[in-house]
Amino acid sequence: MSGANRMIPPKELLHFLKKENDFVIVAHISPDGDALGSSIALSMALESLGKKTIVYDKDPVPEFYKFLPGSERFTASLSSLKLQFSNLILLDCNDAERAEIGKLQFTSSAVIDHHETARDFGDIKWIDPKSPATGLMIFYLIKELGVTVTKEIAVNLYAAIATDTGNFRYSNTTPGVLRVSAELVETGANPSYIAENLYETWTDSRFRLFLKVLNTLEIYNDIAITHVTLEMFRETGAAIADTETFSGFPRKLRSIKTSALFREIENNYYKISLRSKGRDVNVAKIAEIFGGGGHSNAAGYNIRSDFKAAKEALLKAFRERT
Amino acid sequence: MSGANRMIPPKELLHFLKKENDFVIVAHISPDGDALGSSIALSMALESLGKKTIVYDKDPVPEFYKFLPGSERFTASLSSLKLQFSNLILLDCNDAERAEIGKLQFTSSAVIDHHETARDFGDIKWIDPKSPATGLMIFYLIKELGVTVTKEIAVNLYAAIATDTGNFRYSNTTPGVLRVSAELVETGANPSYIAENLYETWTDSRFRLFLKVLNTLEIYNDIAITHVTLEMFRETGAAIADTETFSGFPRKLRSIKTSALFREIENNYYKISLRSKGRDVNVAKIAEIFGGGGHSNAAGYNIRSDFKAAKEALLKAFRERT
Numbered sequence: 001m002s003g004a005n006r007m008i009p010p011k012e013l014l015h016f017l018k019k020e021n022d023f024v025i026v027a028h029i030s031p032d033g034d035a036l037g038s039s040i041a042l043s044m045a046l047e048s049l050g051k052k053t054i055v056y057d058k059d060p061v062p063e064f065y066k067f068l069p070g071s072e073r074f075t076a077s078l079s080s081l082k083l084q085f086s087n088l089i090l091l092d093c094n095d096a097e098r099a100e101i102g103k104l105q106f107t108s109s110a111v112i113d114h115h116e117t118a119r120d121f122g123d124i125k126w127i128d129p130k131s132p133a134t135g136l137m138i139f140y141l142i143k144e145l146g147v148t149v150t151k152e153i154a155v156n157l158y159a160a161i162a163t164d165t166g167n168f169r170y171s172n173t174t175p176g177v178l179r180v181s182a183e184l185v186e187t188g189a190n191p192s193y194i195a196e197n198l199y200e201t202w203t204d205s206r207f208r209l210f211l212k213v214l215n216t217l218e219i220y221n222d223i224a225i226t227h228v229t230l231e232m233f234r235e236t237g238a239a240i241a242d243t244e245t246f247s248g249f250p251r252k253l254r255s256i257k258t259s260a261l262f263r264e265i266e267n268n269y270y271k272i273s274l275r276s277k278g279r280d281v282n283v284a285k286i287a288e289i290f291g292g293g294g295h296s297n298a299a300g301y302n303i304r305s306d307f308k309a310a311k312e313a314l315l316k317a318f319r320e321r322t
Numbered sequence: 323m324s325g326a327n328r329m330i331p332p333k334e335l336l337h338f339l340k341k342e343n344d345f346v347i348v349a350h351i352s353p354d355g356d357a358l359g360s361s362i363a364l365s366m367a368l369e370s371l372g373k374k375t376i377v378y379d380k381d382p383v384p385e386f387y388k389f390l391p392g393s394e395r396f397t398a399s400l401s402s403l404k405l406q407f408s409n410l411i412l413l414d415c416n417d418a419e420r421a422e423i424g425k426l427q428f429t430s431s432a433v434i435d436h437h438e439t440a441r442d443f444g445d446i447k448w449i450d451p452k453s454p455a456t457g458l459m460i461f462y463l464i465k466e467l468g469v470t471v472t473k474e475i476a477v478n479l480y481a482a483i484a485t486d487t488g489n490f491r492y493s494n495t496t497p498g499v500l501r502v503s504a505e506l507v508e509t510g511a512n513p514s515y516i517a518e519n520l521y522e523t524w525t526d527s528r529f530r531l532f533l534k535v536l537n538t539l540e541i542y543n544d545i546a547i548t549h550v551t552l553e554m555f556r557e558t559g560a561a562i563a564d565t566e567t568f569s570g571f572p573r574k575l576r577s578i579k580t581s582a583l584f585r586e587i588e589n590n591y592y593k594i595s596l597r598s599k600g601r602d603v604n605v606a607k608i609a610e611i612f613g614g615g616g617h618s619n620a621a622g623y624n625i626r627s628d629f630k631a632a633k634e635a636l637l638k639a640f641r642e643r644t
Contacts, residue, residue: 168490168503169521173513178504181490182497191495196599199491201576214533254523277518 006176007131007140012124014144016110020087022052028093029100031057032244033065033163033198035092037156038112038134040070042091044156045138045147058100062241067197068159069152078104092134094127095119112137114164116284117293129295132172135160139180151188158189159198166248167195170297171279199245209238213246213261220315224250227262227307240265247273248298257281260314262307270310273300289317328498329453329462334446336466338432342409344374350415351422353379354566355387355485355520357414359478360434360456362392364413366478367460367469380422384563389519390481391474400426414456416449417441434459436486438606439615451617454494457482461502473510480511481520488570489517492619493601521567531560535568535583542637546572549584549629562587569595570620579603582636584629592632595622611639 017023025043027035035057043053055073065071078101088106093099094113111122114131131137135157142149149157161181165173168181185191202210212232218225228243240263247261258276265271272290274283275298282296290313292301303310339345347365349357357379365375377395387393400423410428415421416435433444436453453459457479464471471479483503487495490503507513524532534554540547550565562585569583580598587593594612596605597620604618612635614623625632 166517168513169517171512171514173507175504175507178500178507182500182504185495185497185500190493191490192493192600195488195491200574200599202574203576207575211533211536214536252522252524253529254525277522278514 007128007137009137009141009144010124010126013110013112013126013141016087016108016124017046017051017141017145018049020051020108023054023087023089024104024106025053025055025089025091026099026101026104027055027057027091028098029058030241031059031061031065031092033068034133034135034160036061036065036068036071036074037158037160037163038091038138040068040073041135041138041142041153041156041160042089042112043073044070044150044153045142045145048147048150049145056101056104062244064197064201064241065159067194068156070156078102090122091138094121094125096121112141115293116295117288132170132174132177133161133164135164136177136180139184149184149187154184154187154189155194158184158191159194162191162194162198167199203238203242205236205238206242209233209236209242210246210249212236213243214249217250219253219256222255222257223315223318224253224256224259225262225311225314226250226259227311228264229307230264230267233264240271248275251275251277258283258318262310264307265302268306269302269304270307271300271302272310272314274298286314286317286321289321290314329450329459331459331463331466332446332448335432335434335448335463338409338430338446339368339373339463339467340371342373342430345376345409345411346426346428347375347377347411347413348421348423348426349377349379349413350420351380352563353381353383353387353414355390356455356457356482358383358387358390358393358396359480359482359485360413360460362390362395363457363460363464363475363478363482364411364434365395366392366472366475367464367467370469370472371467378423378426384566386519386523386563387481389516390478392478400424412444413460416443416447418443434463437615438617439610454492454496454499455483455486457486458499458502461506471506471509476506476509476511477516480506480513481516484513484516484520489521525560525564527558527560528564531555531558531564532568532571534558535565536571539572541575541578544577544579545637545640546575546578546581547584547633547636548572548581549633550586551629552586552589555586562593570597573597573599580605580640584632586629587624590628591624591626592629593622593624594632594636596620608636608639608643611643612636 025039027039043055086107088109090111094111109122110124113127116129216226250259261273263271276283283299284294287299287301290301347361349361365377383393408429410431412433416433431444432446435449438451538548572581583595585593598605605621606616609621609623612623
């Protein structure tokens with residue numbers, strides 16, 4: 001068992017999950033392994049208790065996450081959501097806007113999340129920024145509900161935890177993370193199979209885009225800036241989901257404390273990912289300046305601007321905050 | 323504790339370590355994190371029992387491993403080894419030739435290793451190819467000797483285990499690996515500090531060489547081949563130790579099962595690193611054909627040839643073996 005680091009879900013959340021029978025589980029847009037794995041695992045656990053669940057994300061499951069057992073549970077169509085599903089569970093984000101649920105009607109809502117930037121949403125909230133991953137909270141929640149962790153649940157939770165700890169490389173890799181992961185491996189999660197699917201299933205397009213991105217590297221003191229233009233997406237045939245891990249790469253440079261990746265998603269509209277290393281730079285605080293959010297080592301925001309102005313605004317924010 | 327996966331050192335090894343008072347601990351040439359961390363940890367443990375140790379490696383400790391506490395214990399000079407050190411402990415390899423100990427005299431020898439390719443060397447052998455890392459064996463050995471794992475020992479053993487499990491991404495990431503790692507974190511090993519030192523301290527030269535190497539990528543069915551010429555080393559100012567992780571990178575491509583990196587270390591003399599993913603290709607078997615060895619997913623050999631002929635010989639070996 002995972003000992004001292006054990007997390008205890010709030011009683012009202014347990015009560016809500018036990019009492020109600022139908023749930024819409026909703027994760028944030030551009031879902032990552034933690035959002036996807038947590039949602040699927042919770043859906044499986046609730047269904048094993050005889051509940052009905054619908055799992056919704058506005059964006060489709062990225063190709064390289066389709067190995068997650070149960071990933072076909074995700075629907076991206078709100079029209080399929082019937083009115084009797086009146087209980088919302090928002091996962092891995094705490095802001096309904098970030099999930100773009102639009103006109104979805106619900107009477108009760110619960111939020112399970114570990115992000116630092118907390119918004120005022122949800123009747124029941126379990127928001128623990130100290131938790132390394134939402135997947136870890138779901139692990140303890142499932143145990144507390146008395147549900148047996150199956151192999152399929154284990155794979156989803158391991159993938160969730162691996163994603164949000166940078167495969168045990170980030171500062172949130174606690175003894176609890178490692179012990180729970182050991183237990184998930186014993187239950188059937190295969191670390192190398194999961195790592196291969198998460199990190200080693202690049203397409204040729206993705207690889208070629210990666211090379212192009214590395215070639216854009218600019219360094220400003222301890223900040224690395226790389227960017228992707230619409231042109232590069234066109235030339236390589238790669239998509240925005242292909243760039244997910246690119247932002248972290250320049251941190252390999254000893255001299256770099258923060259890496260920023262600018263991705264042009266529309267003409268003069270950029271999606272920026274910030275990654276820092278160590279404890280010196282809290283990039284969530286920087287992202288908040290631009291209306292975004294995240295964790296201290298991984299955050300993001302969007303900006304309507306050309307690349308040069310967007311870059312200068314970011315560098316200015318760094319000069320003023322640090 | 324680490325439960326069912328616990329490893330039990332042979333009684334004669336424990337007896338040897340308890341009875342004798344002076345040891346030369348020797349690791350293989352081109353030492354990696356497992357060789358270095360295991361050697362330092364064992365040296366610290368034996369000295370805490372009042373023994374004398376000398377830690378020897380023919381090659382100097384690579385710059386990015388100098389964060390390991392106690393890395394200054396390594397000597398690369400045989401002349402400093404006095405005759406009274408008559409007990410040899412060979413670590414993370416099982417062939418004295420691979421450690422290039424030359425004329426070093428000893429009366430007794432013990433081998434602690436986890437490599438598949440076993441040679442006939444050593445009075446006492448503890449060779450367990452099932453062990454994910456020599457560091458894990460040293461962990462159990464230290465416990466069995468009744469030595470308390472200090473923070474410094476924990477950092478060395480965590481780095482050793484992280485190195486040889488690809489930071490918990492390879493198929494040798496067992497529940498035992500994760501539980502022992504949890505214990506080492508509790509004892510003071512810091513996963514993100516260690517990962518940053520192992521993976522995120524690239525110099526500009528190393529980064530530039532990496533870009534050049536990626537640009538040499540050739541693909542033959544499911545085999546990726548990259549290479550480094552003497553010219554590239556000169557142009558970037560990077561050294562051979564800088565290329566250590568390059569060989570694994572092309573495995574990111576979904577279509578690739580094996581990645582081979584050819585490094586020209588002298589004119590027409592190549593050092594080849596093989597990395598495979600999954601269980602399909604055992605690269606140790608391929609390396610053995612050329613007089614090398616290693617693990618099923620990571621192996622290597624040297625060849626005196628030009629690049630073209632060396633590449634063709636390797637591709638031929640693959641065609642014939644698989």
